[in-house]
Amino acid sequence: MPYAAQHLSQPPSRDELDRLTGATVVEFGTPWCGHCQRAQPHIEQALQDRAEVAHIKVEDGPGQRLGRTFGVKLWPTLVFMKDGKEFARLVRPQTAQEVLDAVKTIAAAT
Template sequence: MPYAAQHLAQPPSRDDVDRLTGATLVEFGTPWCGHCQRAQPLIEQALKDQADLSHIKVEDGPGQRLGRTFGVKLWPTLVFLKDGKEVARLVRPQALQDISDAVQSTVAQP
């Protein structure tokens, strides 16, 4: 699945996320967050040609439970999962290399 430019209209439940198979990036943020906006080109570039990684973009904020279950406090928070289990996390990433490294390590997980 390629880079997801838009946040999901309805976020998945934590149970749904825990049941995911394969490599997944769950991105928490908001469309109006300046940090999130600055990170988008980096995330998009890191996910280019990554057919083995799903990208789920979740709008976070008050009343949004999924982010709380992951302990999200700052945006964007990138949670990398392998078969529904967290294997890496980046908070407010500012370097393409950091995101690319997390993508590669997640995809390479057995």
């Protein structure tokens, strides 16, 4: 199955994320952020064969509260969740392997 991130017109609430079931990667950043742009190929490569992992991209910035509830300070920040609980986090990933290792953490979580 081809890789496809879920772009939401309205970010989910923290309560909605906390109620999610299964494995989810929540990516905080912006389309214009250079660090975010450099990380995209790594994120896409790591998630391309992981259809069981939902990928939600959340545009972060002034007036966006969701990132603050996760303590996001730098972009991109990837929060790896399983059944609504955070199991891993990456800030500015440099390789696809880093992202894949964190994905494996949530896949193995019970």
